[in-house]
Amino acid sequence: MGFRQCGFLVGLLAVGWAFSAGPSATFEGAAVQKTQETPGSPKLLPLVWEISDQLRSPESAAYDPKRNVLYVSNFRNDGHEFLSRIGMDGKILDLEWVAGLDRPTGVRIHNDRLYVVERPGVAEIDIDARKIARRFPIADAGFVNDLAFDDAGALYVTDSRKGSVYRIADDGTTEVWLAEGSLPGVNGILAVGPRLLVGVSGDASIKSVDLATKAMTTIVKLDEGSVMDGLVPDGYGGYLISDYSGRVFRVQLGGEPDFCSPRRSAKAVYVPTGTCRVPSKRRSTAEFISWWQPVIDILEPHVEKKDRPGLSSVKLHFMSRSWTWVPWVLPAMLGLGPSSLDGPTRWDYLGQTPPGDDPVLFAMGTVSVEGRNTHAVRFSPDGGLLVFSRYPDGTSYYMVRSGAEWSDPKPTSFRGKEVSFDALSKRLFYYDPQGDLCFVRYSSDGFSKPTRLPPAINTAEIEYYPCVTEQGNLFFSRNGRWDQARIQVSKLEGTGFGRPVDLGPPVNVGGASHEFVAPDESYMLFNSPRPGSHTENDIWVSFRRSDGAWGEPINLGPRINRDAKAILCPTVSPNGKYLFFTRFQEDNTGLVYWVRSRVIEELRLEFNE
Numbered sequence: 001m002g003f004r005q006c007g008f009l010v011g012l013l014a015v016g017w018a019f020s021a022g023p024s025a026t027f028e029g030a031a032v033q034k035t036q037e038t039p040g041s042p043k044l045l046p047l048v049w050e051i052s053d054q055l056r057s058p059e060s061a062a063y064d065p066k067r068n069v070l071y072v073s074n075f076r077n078d079g080h081e082f083l084s085r086i087g088m089d090g091k092i093l094d095l096e097w098v099a100g101l102d103r104p105t106g107v108r109i110h111n112d113r114l115y116v117v118e119r120p121g122v123a124e125i126d127i128d129a130r131k132i133a134r135r136f137p138i139a140d141a142g143f144v145n146d147l148a149f150d151d152a153g154a155l156y157v158t159d160s161r162k163g164s165v166y167r168i169a170d171d172g173t174t175e176v177w178l179a180e181g182s183l184p185g186v187n188g189i190l191a192v193g194p195r196l197l198v199g200v201s202g203d204a205s206i207k208s209v210d211l212a213t214k215a216m217t218t219i220v221k222l223d224e225g226s227v228m229d230g231l232v233p234d235g236y237g238g239y240l241i242s243d244y245s246g247r248v249f250r251v252q253l254g255g256e257p258d259f260c261s262p263r264r265s266a267k268a269v270y271v272p273t274g275t276c277r278v279p280s281k282r283r284s285t286a287e288f289i290s291w292w293q294p295v296i297d298i299l300e301p302h303v304e305k306k307d308r309p310g311l312s313s314v315k316l317h318f319m320s321r322s323w324t325w326v327p328w329v330l331p332a333m334l335g336l337g338p339s340s341l342d343g344p345t346r347w348d349y350l351g352q353t354p355p356g357d358d359p360v361l362f363a364m365g366t367v368s369v370e371g372r373n374t375h376a377v378r379f380s381p382d383g384g385l386l387v388f389s390r391y392p393d394g395t396s397y398y399m400v401r402s403g404a405e406w407s408d409p410k411p412t413s414f415r416g417k418e419v420s421f422d423a424l425s426k427r428l429f430y431y432d433p434q435g436d437l438c439f440v441r442y443s444s445d446g447f448s449k450p451t452r453l454p455p456a457i458n459t460a461e462i463e464y465y466p467c468v469t470e471q472g473n474l475f476f477s478r479n480g481r482w483d484q485a486r487i488q489v490s491k492l493e494g495t496g497f498g499r500p501v502d503l504g505p506p507v508n509v510g511g512a513s514h515e516f517v518a519p520d521e522s523y524m525l526f527n528s529p530r531p532g533s534h535t536e537n538d539i540w541v542s543f544r545r546s547d548g549a550w551g552e553p554i555n556l557g558p559r560i561n562r563d564a565k566a567i568l569c570p571t572v573s574p575n576g577k578y579l580f581f582t583r584f585q586e587d588n589t590g591l592v593y594w595v596r597s598r599v600i601e602e603l604r605l606e607f608n609e
Helices: 598-608
Strands: 047-056 058-064 069-074 081-087 092-101 107-110 113-118 121-126 131-137 144-149 155-159 164-168 174-178 186-192 195-200 205-210 216-221 228-233 239-243 247-251 258-260 267-270 277-279 286-288 292-299 311-320 373-379 385-391 395-402 417-422 427-431 437-443 463-468 474-478 486-490 513-517 523-528 538-543 566-572 578-584 590-596
Touching: 047 069, 047 081, 047 092, 058 107, 069 092, 069 107, 081 113, 092 131, 107 144, 113 144, 121 144, 121 155, 155 186, 164 186, 186 239, 195 228, 205 228, 373 417, 373 566, 373 578, 373 590, 385 417, 395 417, 427 463, 437 463, 463 513, 474 513, 486 513, 523 566, 523 598, 538 566, 538 598, 590 598
Parallel strands: 144 186, 186 228, 417 463, 513 566
Antiparallel strands: 047 311, 058 069, 069 081, 081 092, 107 113, 113 121, 121 131, 144 155, 155 164, 164 174, 186 195, 195 205, 205 216, 228 239, 239 247, 247 258, 267 292, 277 286, 292 311, 373 385, 385 395, 417 427, 427 437, 463 474, 474 486, 513 523, 523 538, 566 578, 578 590
């Protein structure tokens, strides 16, 4: 479920929330360092609204962006369980919105229908008619728990008791997709492109399961005894996971996991920024919160009151994107060796002071240099490697982080420019002097020999500025003329890419190039000289619509697009906080600037409205 669909983290959490790191964990076999609680740790989340003493053991929730409401499953009510409908102002719109369910757990919206896991199967809810439309029984199920849909519309359901996963086709045909015992204690599940991500309590891990081959890879591992629960995208290219003992982690595939949590015992329901309207304590009316991330706690007491069994409360907190996470730093995350990140630390941008809402020069004298055109700044997902391109040198440079220090820039062993990281396969995509797209693999030993992509992608035209998303899809630009350039996408097919598809209008109208696509493909930044530009080639943004199509592009405005012949090569830091771009001048030189990415979220509000 992507950012535009508004994901949730649903995980039962124990008493004793704190913004300090817990036990050590590993990611792809790499040890994670503990970070102790410090006076500078993030603040507790401020309470905005609370619902108490009305719900019956709320288990999970789903946000409906079309209707701007929450649907909450009530797990225990003496055999008369139900779903509740809650407004984002904290009011219960319908306590027993849909009744007749049997101990419902996971909930998810797909194609404007609400799907709920119950005993023993899945119920499909007609939202407008507020009734059960059909049921998908699962024979011989143990304890079915959570669910997810893949891109083809197939439904996957986890069975925590049997350690298996079921697959349900649209016609109701059910099969055991992963056999009993394959994933002991499996619970949270999420479909991401060609794979499933699942939380497995048996070995306290998050695993990636290839949808085509069913091959499994452990990508996150917590300490022994962790009971995995919720798993959702965080809206910034990473994921939120929770375990039953009371912890929430934010993880980027190939990046650093952060320990975080609200302040109370809870089930946490995460609502990504900018996708829903919630009340602001600073104003009397409802508004979009563009730089806050709502976190909803579904409290489920361990000891119920005798006179009111099963009663629980729902609370809404906000977590500011400007607050600093307490990180668990992963050495050797992407094979860069233990020197790339060697202990508890925060994101570091060559020691530069982070910018505000006005662009400032980035790393003058190191990355940005006079007399050159520096562009396409890319940090690796773990923050330990920086690669950028420079003209007229005709190649890329890289810098490696060791503790608090960065190495001096060095030319890459391959001659190519405008790189993009593919963290899952440890590949670096770029375009070579012949105008073809290639990739190299990277590790602690350096870069491999280049591999050129097939002729279906590399044509007689120039292909450049690749961008690989978390789904494994490859976006790139074709044709070097600004007014004739077109953005293409080649979707992941097995271990390769399919035939490119031109994005067409409205993105490619008037020329479009140098695209940066958000990891979850919820938005795309690109260059275009189309009418409405402030320079010869501005940065524009297009957001995904609810139907999956790209929305009408919006200009980033004169705060970004100014003081240059053209504003080129947008990229965003892996944690989603900063936008990088180059101000290209008449003398063919260019310096790199960076700015807070809040401008993107502000424009998302304009798009949503």
